[in-house]
Amino acid sequence: MIFRSPHADVPIPPVPFHEFVLCHANELREKSAFIDAETGRSFTYRELVRDVYRCAGALAARGLQKGDVFALLLPNIPEFATAFYGVLAAGGVITTLNPLYTANEIAHQLEDSGAKYLLTLPQLVEKAAAAQQPLRDILVVGETNGAMSFRALLESNCTPPSVSIRAREDLAVLPYSSGTSGKPKGVMLTHANLTAGVLAAITAIPHGPGTIELGILPFFHVAGMVGILPSAIRAGHTLVLLRRFEPECLLRTIQNHKIQAAPLVPPLVVALAKYPAVEAFDLSSLKLVGSGAAPLGADVQRECSNRLRTPVIQVYGMTEASGVTHASSVEGIHKNKPGTVGPCAVNIQCKIVDAVTARELGPHERGELWLRGPQVMKGYLNNPRATAESLDSEGWYHTGDVGYADEDGYFYIVDRLKELIKYKAYQVAPAELEEILLTHPAIAEAAVIAKLDPDAGEVPKAFLVIQKQVTAQEILDFVAARVAPYKKIRCVEFVDQLPKSLSGKLLRRILRERESGRTT
Numbered sequence: 001m002i003f004r005s006p007h008a009d010v011p012i013p014p015v016p017f018h019e020f021v022l023c024h025a026n027e028l029r030e031k032s033a034f035i036d037a038e039t040g041r042s043f044t045y046r047e048l049v050r051d052v053y054r055c056a057g058a059l060a061a062r063g064l065q066k067g068d069v070f071a072l073l074l075p076n077i078p079e080f081a082t083a084f085y086g087v088l089a090a091g092g093v094i095t096t097l098n099p100l101y102t103a104n105e106i107a108h109q110l111e112d113s114g115a116k117y118l119l120t121l122p123q124l125v126e127k128a129a130a131a132q133q134p135l136r137d138i139l140v141v142g143e144t145n146g147a148m149s150f151r152a153l154l155e156s157n158c159t160p161p162s163v164s165i166r167a168r169e170d171l172a173v174l175p176y177s178s179g180t181s182g183k184p185k186g187v188m189l190t191h192a193n194l195t196a197g198v199l200a201a202i203t204a205i206p207h208g209p210g211t212i213e214l215g216i217l218p219f220f221h222v223a224g225m226v227g228i229l230p231s232a233i234r235a236g237h238t239l240v241l242l243r244r245f246e247p248e249c250l251l252r253t254i255q256n257h258k259i260q261a262a263p264l265v266p267p268l269v270v271a272l273a274k275y276p277a278v279e280a281f282d283l284s285s286l287k288l289v290g291s292g293a294a295p296l297g298a299d300v301q302r303e304c305s306n307r308l309r310t311p312v313i314q315v316y317g318m319t320e321a322s323g324v325t326h327a328s329s330v331e332g333i334h335k336n337k338p339g340t341v342g343p344c345a346v347n348i349q350c351k352i353v354d355a356v357t358a359r360e361l362g363p364h365e366r367g368e369l370w371l372r373g374p375q376v377m378k379g380y381l382n383n384p385r386a387t388a389e390s391l392d393s394e395g396w397y398h399t400g401d402v403g404y405a406d407e408d409g410y411f412y413i414v415d416r417l418k419e420l421i422k423y424k425a426y427q428v429a430p431a432e433l434e435e436i437l438l439t440h441p442a443i444a445e446a447a448v449i450a451k452l453d454p455d456a457g458e459v460p461k462a463f464l465v466i467q468k469q470v471t472a473q474e475i476l477d478f479v480a481a482r483v484a485p486y487k488k489i490r491c492v493e494f495v496d497q498l499p500k501s502l503s504g505k506l507l508r509r510i511l512r513e514r515e516s517g518r519t520t
Helices: 017-021 045-061 078-089 103-113 122-129 150-154 191-204 222-235 247-257 266-274 276-280 298-308 384-390 430-437 472-480 508-518
Strands: 032-036 042-044 069-073 093-097 117-120 137-140 171-173 187-190 212-215 238-241 261-264 288-291 312-318 323-327 349-353 367-372 397-405 411-416 421-423 426-428 443-453 457-466 491-494
Touching: 017 078, 017 191, 017 222, 032 045, 032 078, 042 045, 045 078, 045 150, 069 078, 069 103, 069 122, 078 093, 078 117, 078 150, 078 222, 093 103, 103 122, 117 122, 122 137, 137 150, 171 191, 187 191, 191 222, 191 323, 212 222, 212 247, 222 238, 222 261, 222 312, 222 323, 247 266, 247 276, 261 266, 266 288, 266 298, 266 443, 288 298, 298 312, 298 430, 349 397, 384 397, 411 430, 421 443, 426 430, 430 443, 430 457, 430 472, 443 508, 457 472, 472 491
Parallel strands: 032 238, 069 093, 069 117, 093 171, 117 137, 212 238, 212 261, 261 288, 288 312, 421 457, 457 491
Antiparallel strands: 032 042, 171 187, 312 323, 349 367, 367 397, 397 411, 421 426, 443 457
């Protein structure tokens, strides 16, 4: 059974992505496009447009040609946007890197992507310079020896080049997948892919042009790169930028800047639902909280919504599909259902298939989610085998996520195929157990992974951050009373904190590596 969006299809304009994003910016002039919450620095739409095209002209003058890859190793600062759209205007291709990457991780991506230029912070230059990939230019936001100042580059005031861009064919960005198997892979996204991704985001979750939106999800990840940064610019929002998550900093930012829309990840939503100091802040400006990147339990979703007195919705998407492919909503033609990521976004088709036989399944039958639409990638860079394994001849992208749809076409994501725990002949979803654990009043955070077992093969193990005294046996009994016998937690470990990404996303991979090291 093929599921379709409740929204009518929207045509994808065949224009370069930067032109699509900036089409209304000249009208906004002195309105703030960005406010850096850490420094208080404001950056207007007029300054954004001016610097984007100054960047394009200066880079072309320094030798950047159409198709050259330009690497951004930056946190969420205004210069990220200037460089991102400036490179595209010059005909280049962007690849984005996480500032927390090790030197080896940076080296792999620079070398695999064939990057010729890099923009970063002074304190990250040494890590980036360790790569064997020869770079024509290293630029920095700030000042350091051996690298050109990005501000000086913009002040060169060169004329922007005239570049012919085929929106449906030419690459715009090369983000790298999370690498759940093997090393991360370069995802080839065209200008039209990104435009389709932005249209999906703003159609699914519309906001007025005066919206003040939180920009904490990293721009180097597709959620920020497509779902937040360009969507906000296109819609005329003001983005308040935060570089990392700390509960009180987040709460203070929402209060002081009167944030209206806050796109988050589940650990941040959990913190807002459970963090003791929430009541000390005025969060009444919030009109909407979004959660993406991992499943969010219905109970936590309701708890956070009730506590903040604002709707909490879920969205779903991936790098290979240019961001948002599903979104629940609180208005318009579809409704918000706790626990669901909503129906297909505009232009998207989906189906649930049996992971072994590829047989199409119906409502409430669990299987692998496949999707197709104009935002789906061209493929993986220099990796035809991986492309063929995930993108079939009919254009269906095999997501590797397990889920199901209800009778209304609303989707529920259960977990990753590769993260399912194989207990004897049964499959156990870590996210389902985490959702149950988070309903216990003593538990602040939870993560579940597979622990090797000589009899069962794998058993569920929980890592817990607690806020009240509780015993491991009490936790085991609590879960056992709520699940089938094969899903029971078999082992508990109390920890001070769980490993998370810069944006607050839970990193089960690190827990699996830690557990694997104990058993080898």
